[in-house]
Each structure stands twice: as structure tokens, then as C-alpha cells.
Amino acid sequence: MLGNEAIAAGLVENGCAMATSYPGTPASEILAGIARLKIDTGRPRHVQWAVNEKVAFEIAYAGCMSGLRTAVSMKQVGLNVASDPLMSAAYMGVRGGFVVISADDPGPHSSQTEQDSRLMAMLAKIPVLDPDSPAQARQMAKLSYEISEAYEIPVMLRPTTRVCHARQDLPPAGVPGEEATVGFKKDPSRWAATPKFRLQLHRALEEKLDALSADPRTAPRLLNPDAAGLRAVAASGVAAAHAREIIQDLGLWETLPFYQVLQPFPLHRSFIDEILGKYSEVLVIEETTGVIEMQIADRRRVRGKQDGRVPSVGELHPETVESVIRAFAGLPGYAAQMPTVPGRRPTLCAGCPHRASFYAVKKAAPRGIYTSDIGCYTLGLNLGAVDTVLCMGAAISQAAGFYHAHRHLTTRPDIVATIGDSTFFHAGVPALIDAVAQQVRFVLVILDNRTTAMTGNQPTPATGVGACDEPLSAVDIEGLVAGCGVKFCRTADPYELEPFIALLKEAVSFSREQGPAVVIARHPCLLDRRRVPSDRKPVQVVVTDDCDGCGYCLKHFECPALVQVKGEERVRIDPGICSGCGVCLSICRNHAIVAVDPGN
Amino acid sequence: MTEIEAKRSQIVISGVGGQGVLFVTRILAEAAIRHRRPALTSETHGMAQRGGTVISHLKVGDFASPLIRPGAADGMLVLKEENIAAHQGFLRPGGWMVVNAIEAADAPGVACGQIDADDIARQIGQPKAANVILLGFALAWLDGSNVGLWCSRRDIEDIVASGGDGKRSEDLAAAIDAGYAQGMKS
Numbered sequence: 073m074l075g076n077e078a079i080a081a082g083l084v085e086n087g088c089a090m091a092t093s094y095p096g097t098p099a100s101e102i103l104a105g106i107a108r109l110k111i112d113t114g115r116p117r118h119v120q121w122a123v124n125e126k127v128a129f130e131i132a133y134a135g136c137m138s139g140l141r142t143a144v145s146m147k148q149v150g151l152n153v154a155s156d157p158l159m160s161a162a163y164m165g166v167r168g169g170f171v172v173i174s175a176d177d178p179g180p181h182s183s184q185t186e187q188d189s190r191l192m193a194m195l196a197k198i199p200v201l202d203p204d205s206p207a208q209a210r211q212m213a214k215l216s217y218e219i220s221e222a223y224e225i226p227v228m229l230r231p232t233t234r235v236c237h238a239r240q241d242l243p244p245a246g247v248p249g250e251e252a253t254v255g256f257k258k259d260p261s262r263w264a265a266t267p268k269f270r271l272q273l274h275r276a277l278e279e280k281l282d283a284l285s286a287d288p289r290t291a292p293r294l295l296n297p298d299a300a301g302l303r304a305v306a307a308s309g310v311a312a313a314h315a316r317e318i319i320q321d322l323g324l325w326e327t328l329p330f331y332q333v334l335q336p337f338p339l340h341r342s343f344i345d346e347i348l349g350k351y352s353e354v355l356v357i358e359e360t361t362g363v364i365e366m367q368i369a370d371r372r373r374v375r376g377k378q379d380g381r382v383p384s385v386g387e388l389h390p391e392t393v394e395s396v397i398r399a400f401a402g403l404p405g406y407a408a409q410m411p412t413v414p415g416r417r418p419t420l421c422a423g424c425p426h427r428a429s430f431y432a433v434k435k436a437a438p439r440g441i442y443t444s445d446i447g448c449y450t451l452g453l454n455l456g457a458v459d460t461v462l463c464m465g466a467a468i469s470q471a472a473g474f475y476h477a478h479r480h481l482t483t484r485p486d487i488v489a490t491i492g493d494s495t496f497f498h499a500g501v502p503a504l505i506d507a508v509a510q511q512v513r514f515v516l517v518i519l520d521n522r523t524t525a526m527t528g529n530q531p532t533p534a535t536g537v538g539a540c541d542e543p544l545s546a547v548d549i550e551g552l553v554a555g556c557g558v559k560f561c562r563t564a565d566p567y568e569l570e571p572f573i574a575l576l577k578e579a580v581s582f583s584r585e586q587g588p589a590v591v592i593a594r595h596p597c598l599l600d601r602r603r604v605p606s607d608r609k610p611v612q613v614v615v616t617d618d619c620d621g622c623g624y625c626l627k628h629f630e631c632p633a634l635v636q637v638k639g640e641e642r643v644r645i646d647p648g649i650c651s652g653c654g655v656c657l658s659i660c661r662n663h664a665i666v667a668v669d670p671g672n
Numbered sequence: 673m674t675e676i677e678a679k680r681s682q683i684v685i686s687g688v689g690g691q692g693v694l695f696v697t698r699i700l701a702e703a704a705i706r707h708r709r710p711a712l713t714s715e716t717h718g719m720a721q722r723g724g725t726v727i728s729h730l731k732v733g734d735f736a737s738p739l740i741r742p743g744a745a746d747g748m749l750v751l752k753e754e755n756i757a758a759h760q761g762f763l764r765p766g767g768w769m770v771v772n773a774i775e776a777a778d779a780p781g782v783a784c785g786q787i788d789a790d791d792i793a794r795q796i797g798q799p800k801a802a803n804v805i806l807l808g809f810a811l812a813w814l815d816g817s818n819v820g821l822w823c824s825r826r827d828i829e830d831i832v833a834s835g836g837d838g839k840r841s842e843d844l845a846a847a848i849d850a851g852y853a854q855g856m857k858s
Contacts, residue, residue, distance in 0.1 A: 074715075097718030182718030205712075205736070238738035239698070239713040241705045314737040390741045408743035413758035415725030416688050448722060526719065632723055648790075648799035 073242040075235045078206035079173060080105025080245070082213025083143050087249030089168075090118040090135035092128035094498065095527035096147030097182040098236035099175035103145055104528070107539040115248040119539045121530050124464070124498040125150035129157045129172070133226075136170035137263060138256040141217055141249075145173035148189045149463065153499070155192065158226070162196040163273040164262055165224040165280075168252050169217035172198075176232045178359045178387040184446070184463060186385070188361040193228045194337050197277050199284050200228040202336050202358075204313040206240040212334070215289060222287075223280045232359055234310040234387075281338045290335035292343045299329045304347060305397065307357040308333040308364060314390040315357055318397055328401055333358075339367040348373060355381065355400045359388050375400060420451050422633040423651025425595035426519050428566035429490070430457035431629060431659070433517060436576035437486035443470040445500075447492040448526045449519050454630050458490070465499025467491045471514040472507045479513075486580050487514035493549065494524040494532040501556065507588050508557035515579045516590045520549060520563075521597035529600045537602065553590045560589035567595055567608075569658045598651055610652025611667050615643050618664035629659050680733030681822055682740045686759045687751030689721040692803035696749065697728035699807065702831050703823035704732040714738040725755060732822050747821075749810055751789075751803055753777060770810040772802055785813040785858065792850050804832075804844055805851035812855025825852055 073081070079102050083091065093103035103121065110119045118135070122128035125146040135142035146154060151174040158172065174189035193200035201216060203209035209231050216227040261269050284290070292306065295316065305328060307315040312332045319330055331347070333339070336358065347354045348370050355375045356365040361384070362377035377384045382396055394407035420427045430452040433442065444450060444458040445467040452458040460470055471489040478484050491500050496518050504516065524530040531537050536546030553561045560582045566572045572593070579589040596603035621641035625634050633650035636643050645665075656665050683700065687693040697713050704711040714729040729740045745762040753773040763769065763782060771777045772789040787809040789802035811825045825848070832844045 100717075181716070205738070234714055234738055237715045237717050239701060239711070239715065240738075241701075241711050310738065314739065317736040390737050390739050394741060407741060408761070410742045410761045411758070415758055416723065416752075416754070418689065418719055418722040418724035421690075421722065450719075451722060526722075648794065 073206060073240060073244070074101055074105075075206035075209055075231060075238045075240070076101035077105040078210040078240070078242055079145075079213055079229070079231065080109060081242075082210035083171065084109045084113075084116060084248045085246045086214045086217050087141045087251050088143050089116050089140035089251040089254075090132055090142040091116055091145070092120050092122050092132045092143075093145040094122055094125045094128050094150055095524050095530040096150050096175075097527055098177055098231075098233040099145050099147045099150070099173065100527040100530065101236070102173060102175075103539060104530075109245055109248065111540050113248050115251065117251065121539050123533055125154040126157060129154040129161075133157060133161050133166075133170060136166040136168040138168070138254050139252050140168040140254055141170075141252060142168060143171040143173060145175070147183065148174050148176045148187050149184055150174070151189055151192055153464065158192070158196050161226050162198045163270055163277055164265065165273075165277075166220055166226055167224065167257075169220035170226045171213065171216040171220065171229055172226050173229045173231070175236050176230060176360065178232055181233055184461075186360045188359070188363060189228065189230045190336050190363040191361055193230070194363065197281055198226050198228055199281075199290070199335055200230050200337050201290065201334055202230050202308040203235050204308075204310055204332065205235060206238055207242055209235055210242065219284065219287065219290065223284055225277070225280050225284075230309075232310055284335075285338040285341050291340045292331045292333045295330050295332055296325050296328075299326055301327045301329055302351055303353045303355070303400065304329040304331060304351045305355045305357065305400070306331040306333055306347065306364065308336050309359055311357045311359055311388045311393060314388065314393040315397065318390065318394045322394070322397065322401070322403060324397070324401055333364050336363045337367070339364055344368055353400075355396070357382055357388065357393060357396065360384075417454065418451055419454055419630060419632055420448065421598060421651075422631050422649045423598050423653040424448070425521055425566050425593065425597075426452065427455070427629065427631060428569055428572065428595075428653075428655045429517060429519055429593040430455045431655075432566060432569060432573045432576050433457050433488050433490065434628070435573045437488050437515070437580050440486035440488045441471075441474050443467045443474065443487070443489045445491040445495045447495055447519075447524075449490055449492055452490065455628065464495055465491070465503055467495075468500050468503035468507055468516060471516070472503070472510060472512040475512045475514055476510075484513070484584075486584070488517060488580070489514060490517045490519055492525070493518060493520040493522065493534060494530075496549070497533050497547070501552065504553070504556045504558070504588070511587045513583045513587055514589075515576070515583045516588060517576070518549060518553075518590065518592045520592050520594040521600070522594075522603065523597050523600040525597045525599060529597065529602065531602070535602070549592055553592070558588050558590050559586065561592070562590075563592040563594050565595050566593045567653055567655055569655050611654030611657070612652060613645055613650065613654060613656060613665055614668055615645060616664045616666055617642075618662045619643050619660070620662060620664075622661070624661060625656060625659050625665070629656060631656060680731070680735065682732075682745045683730045683821075684740060684745045684748040684759060684762045685728040685730065685751070686748060686755040687726050687803070688755075689723045689726050691726070691751045692800065693726045693728050693751060696803045696807050697730055699804075699828060699831055700730055700821070700823070701732075703827045706827060706831070707822055709733060709822060710735070712738050725758065727755075727759060747814075749806055751806060768814070770806060770813060772806050785809065785855070787851065787854050787858075789851065792854065793847070796846060796850050798843055798847050801843070801847035804847045805854075808848035808851025809855040810851075812852045813858060
């Protein structure tokens with residue numbers, strides 16, 4: 073069972089009645105797992121992909137205000153988007169249990185930052201649990217509900233990539249837990265508190281934290297109580313799993329007391345007293361920021377990130393943990409390290425419609441500023457068609473910023489923003505409204521592949537189906553764009569490359585004179601199982617003797633099906649990879665890529 | 673409990689996005705579970721799956737950490753030869769490596785099996801099946817060696833057969849057989 077599926081099982085087994093999410097690696101499989109359980113068992117009663125993390129949070133929060141056990145899951149940068157309701161929900165508290173799952177990505181493997189969600193829990197003043205494995209993540213889902221209800225407080229469960237995407241032999245999900253009786257009870261002084269009442273709620277929150285830091289259920293555990301020694305190690309999350317294995321392998325289990333911290337914030341007061349009372353030095357190992365470390369007041373005896381013993385940047389690989397423990401325990405030698413060899417960079421799939429769109433953008437605005445966004449299409453970087461990537465929705469607001477910064481120039485650069493359909497819904501719409509009002513002269517290309525591709529093809533609001541494949545209403549992107557006040561909005565298939573380039577050129581001219589122009593590049597993602605089968609026949613292409621090996625197609629089109637074998641001048645088509653999209657027929661300057669007539 | 677059952681095993685599976693590294697990892701983990709042995713894996717998801725380097729760690733036996741330390745892996749299945757430079761460091765001294773490559777890999781100090789799984793995949797009309805062909809090859813190649821895996825060809829066939837629709841299972845079984853036959857020859 074995948075770590076994320078274990079979390080899904082833990083939530084549903086314990087009576088989760090509503091679960092919401094916005095997809096994001098490494099958290100995406102949590103809601104997908106809950107949706108599968110709903111398809112099998114009919115529970116939880118409500119499972120949905122929301123338009124963004126803030127909306128997801130608020131929906132699930134209203135569920136727990138109504139007495140139900142609910143959960144919202146997201147990746148760590150998604151919690152930034154949901155931070156506004158999080159801060160306030162901490163004050164107002166919960167009635168039914170409410171678990172906020174924020175999956176961190178030390179490394180980072182698939183994220184913009186390595187931020188530590190536990191700091192966000194500290195900022196909001198809510199407890200956070202830090203699982204070391206899929207099995208423990210499942211147990212902590214149960215524990216989260218228990219303490220959430222006992223203290224009427226949202227609880228954060230913070231797995232990391234190595235927990236989310238670890239797979240472990242675990243019993244399959246049990247029978248869904250009984251769902252609570254629903255009923256919202258009005259209490260305006262709490263649920264609609266004015267600042268005067270907020271002060272009281274803040275005071276109550278501090279009292280809850282005080283009690284939580286003494287609750288035995290979440291207290292740190294000494295895993296080798298027979299170990300005798302004056303120095304101890306404390307760790308949390310997957311770093312605790314690495315450390316446990318390494319302390320055993322190094323033969324230190326009898327001599328190096330090892331604590332696992334389950335709840336890094338608020339750290340238990342008795343634990344702080346114990347380690348400072350019993351040991352001369354304590355080594356703290358955790359990802360990514362020193363959250364446990366900073367709560368231990370006596371700096372002279374704490375070893376960790378602040379004195380540089382434990383790295384503050386990057387994932388804590390087990391070999392790093394081994395080196396740190398060896399040095400702390402006074403063992404000779406270092407752990408073997410991996411050589412740093414650059415791996416293969418990711419690329420858009422063969423036949424990806426985004427590739428055609430990016431090629432067209434470069435043709436239509438060759439010296440433009442290209443702002444882009446978060447998704448598969450970030451890989452337009454490889455094609456030189458992506459200059460900026462900041463965060464969800466920023467392609468549009470950054471385009472506006474570049475326009476305002478350059479607009480006094482006599483020759484302004486053209487500005488072309490690219491954004492995926494799901495990202496446009498998530499955070500692009502407010503920025504587009506702003507750009508219309510401010511008369512920003514730029515072209516927005518909405519890369520509409522009818523799905524949230526990067527994270528595993530979850531539906532978007534335009535898909536018209538839900539998390540459990542149930543039919544829903546589909547939101548019309550053209551109507552939405554028009555509703556924002558955009559005067560130029562046209563839709564086309566980027567596979568028809570020449571007309572698509574012509575359309576983009578038209579949009580660029582419009583934008584120079586009149587304001588925002590939107591082109592919706594619509595072609596379904598080839599990986600999306602839900603896509604409507606195309607009646608378009610695959611085009612079989614070959615490279616003729618006219619190829620002079622100039623490499624233009626490799627550099628500017630970068631399709632994985634176009635390969636140049638070492639020692640050969642000519643480019644070849646790899647038929648095992650080629651999807652038959654035929655877009656490359658228009659690329660070669662020597663016309664050396666040609667279609668094979670299937671009749672021959 | 674036989675010697676193999678008592679032992680801890682650590683395997684690295686290395687390739688690029690789209691080759692089916694996760695699929696092979698899951699089959700091998702499932703086989704371990706069927707032998708009532710704890711299995712712990714770590715997978716690559718997200719951005720890297722778009723054609724980038726992908727690696728799975730698979731640990732069978734009593735482990736806490738999902739990751740293999742450098743110099744600790746017993747063996748490595750390599751679906752993309754170019755990954756050897758990056759990932760060979762995981763192997764322990766005396767470890768083994770089974771590689772999908774046109775020619776035998778140059779890996780001093782390592783017992784190394786080689787199969788052109790991509791070519792066989794094309795020959796049997798399943799261009800995406802190099803992953804299970806390599807797995808079939810490894811089962812034959814390791815059979816009789818003192819390292820071994822925790823499972824037999826039979827285990828893998830059973831898992832594939834119980835995996836769902838008929839045509840897909842048959843194709844997978846045929847691909848595993850093709851790799852196995854090649855492994856018996858070498």
C-alpha cells in the first residue's frame with residue numbers, strides 16, 4: 073500500500089465523511105485513494121477535487137463545523153494558498169475532527185520550494201504530527217481525529233515525499249468508520265467572531281496548545297529504553313526511520329538513547345525537561361527546518377541544524393543521517409556517498425500538444441517575454457519558450473507586471489503568457505480580471521488539455537466529472553474568459569500547426585494595439601484515459617536523405633521520438649515512441665521529415 | 673525458514689519515466705508479500721516521470737527506512753544503461769546488476785547480466801514491455817546463483833495472471849517468458 077493510500081485508509085476507517093483536495097505531488101494519491109474507497113463502499117459521503125486548496129480547505133472546514141469528521145489534503149505550496157482560512161480556523165476551532173494534510177517535498181523532487189509545513193502549523197498554532205512510514209501515517213490519521221475532537225482544534229498531518237511515495241505491506245482498508253450525525257449549530261460569537269471575540273479565541277487556543285504539549289498520546293517515544301548513555305538522538309518523520317535503522321546497523325542501539333518525536337509542535341514540555349535533565353548532548357534530526365530543535369531552549373546542549381551538524385538544505389538521505397550519527401557517536405569513518413551525476417532531464421511526452429503550442433509561441437513572438445506557470449508545461453523551458461515560473465497563476469500577473477515595467481518604451485517586447493487549464497481555474501482567473509481592468513497588452517495562451525496532467529490526470533472544472541467519475545457540471549472556459557471582459561478569445565487545435573501559428577500572430581497584433589488577447593490551445597493530453605478518442609489518424613513519419621543533421625528539430629522541437637544516434641548525421645524517428653501526431657512535418661527547414669503514405 | 677527467507681534484500685530498479693519502473697517494483701514487492709516477508713519501497717512520482725531519471729528502492733525484510741544507502745544494495749535492475757553511472761554507487765561490493773543494453777556493460781567488480789530488452793520487445797510486438805522482459809531475464813539469470821531473488825518465475829506469473837484483464841495478462845506473461853528464455857541461454 074502506498075503511503076498516500078495508507079493515509080486515505082486511515083481517514084476513511086475512522087469515519088471521515090468529507091474529503092477535499094487540489095492535486096499536487098507528493099499528495100495527489102491521498103484523495104484518489106479516498107475516491108476509490110467511496111466507489112467501493114459508498115463512503116465518505118462527499119469526495120471532491122476543488123478548484124484550489126483554499127476552496128478545498130473551506131469546504132472541508134464547513135463540514136467539521138457541522139459536526140462531521142473531514143479532511144483536506146494538499147502539497148506544501150498548496151498550503152500557502154490555503155493559509156488564509158488555516159490561520160482563522162485555528163482560532164475558531166472545530167466540532168467534528170478536522171485533519172489538514174500538507175505533504176512536504178524535501179529535495180525538492182517535484183516542487184518550487186522545500187518549505188516545512190510544520191512552521192505553518194506553528195504560525196497557525198495548531199498541532200502537527202510527523203509520520204515515519206505509511207503504517208504510522210495510517211495510525212496518525214486516527215490519532216489526528218482523536219486529538220482534533222478532544223481539543224476542538226484542526227490537526228495537521230505532515231508526511232514527506234518518502235512517506236507519501238513509500239509502499240509498505242499493510243492490511244487493506246477496513247470497513248469505513250461510522251460517520252457522525254450532521255447538524256450545524258449557530259454560534260456567531262465563534263463562527264463569525266469579531267475582533268473582540270477573536271482575542272478570547274486566541275487565548276483559548278494558547279490554552280489548548282498548553283494542554284496538547286502534555287498529552288501522553290502524542291508524546292515522544294524512547295524506542296530503546298535500555299540504552300545507557302549520556303548523549304541522545306531525537307528524530308521525527310522519515311529521518312527517524314533512517315536513524316532507527318542506522319543506529320541498529322552501527323551497533324549503537326544499546327548505547328545511544330533514541331527518541332522518536334511524533335508531534336514536533338507543540339513539543340512536549342516534559343520531553344524537553346527530560347532530555348535536558350538526562351543528557352549532556354542531544355542530536356536532533358528532522359526535515360526540513362529545525363522545528364523541534366528551536367523549541368529546546370538550552371542551546372548549549374542541542375546539536376542539529378543551528379550548529380551545522382545537520383544540513384538545512386535538501387533531503388536528508390540515509391547516508392547523510394549515517395554520517396551525522398557516526399560523527400555524533402564518535403565512530404570513525406563516513407558513510408559511502410553517491411556520485412553526483414546529472415540525470416536525464418524530464419521532457420514533454422512525444423505527441424504532447426503543449427510542444428506544438430510552445431513552438432507556435434516562439435514563431436509568433438520570437439523576441440517576446442514568455443511567462444509561464446506550474447504544470448507539465450513548465451517543461452517548455454527545454455524549448456526556450458518559458459522564461460519565468462513563480463507559482464500557481466503567476467504567468468498572468470507577471471505578464472501584467474512586465475507590461476507595466478516596459479510600457480514607456482517605444483518598442484515594447486511582446487508578452488506571451490502560457491498557463492494550463494487547471495492552473496487557470498486555480499489562480500489565473502483573478503489575475504486575468506486585473507489584466508483586463510488595467511488594459512495589459514499581452515497574449516494569454518491557455519494550454520487546455522482537458523485535465524490536470526502533471527499530477528496524474530485529475531479532472532478540472534471543465535471536465536464535467538468528479539473524483540469518483542460521477543457526472544458534474546462542466547465550466548466553459550471561453551465563457552469564463554469572455555466574462556472576465558477579454559475582447560479577443562479564440563480556440564484552436566495546436567496540432568494544426570500552421571493555422572495555429574497564424575492565429576497566434578493575429579492575437580499578438582491585437583494585443584499590441586488593444587489589450588489582452590486569449591488563445592485557447594485545445595487538444596487532449598495523450599496520457600488522459602478519460603479523453604475522447606480522436607478520429608484523427610496517426611501520421612507515420614520518416615526522415616529522408618534531405619536531413620543534413622543540423623539539429624534544429626532536436627533543439628527547437630525536442631520531441632523524444634526524434635533521435636540522433638551517436639556517429640550518425642541523420643536524425644531518426646523512433647517508432648516505439650512516436651505518437652503519430654504529425655506536427656513535426658511542419659518543423660524541418662529542409663522538409664526532410666515527411667509522411668509515409670499508409671497505402672505504400 | 674530457509675536461508676533466503678531469513679535474509680534481508682535490497683534492490684534498486686533504475687530507468688527513465690515511461691519505462692514502467694514502478695510496475696516492476698510493485699510486482700517484486702507483491703511477490704515478497706506473498707512469501708510473508710515485509711516489503712518497503714520508495715518510488716519516483718511527479719515531474720521526473722515525464723521522461724526524466726526514475727529510481728525505485730525495494731527493501732525486503734526487517735527495515736525501517738524506505739531508502740537504500742550507497743554501497744548497500746544487493747542488486748540492481750537497470751532499464752536505461754545511461755543510469756549506471758548515477759546509480760551503480762548503490763551496489764555493495766560483490767553485488768549484481770542486470771542491464772537493458774545492446775552490448776554488455778562495462779562494470780568492473782560487479783556480476784553483470786545484459787539483455788537487449790528493447791529489441792526483444794520490438795520482436796514480440798510489445799514495444800513498451802522491456803521492463804518485464806528485463807525482469808524475466810533477471811529471474812533466469814539469477815536462478816542458481818547464490819544471490820537469488822525472493823521469488824521465482826512462478827510467483828511472478830501468478831501475480832501477473834491475477835492482475836486483471838486477460839489480454840494484458842497474456843501479453844505480460846509472454847514478455848516475461850521471452851526475457852526468461854534469453855536468460856536461460858546466457
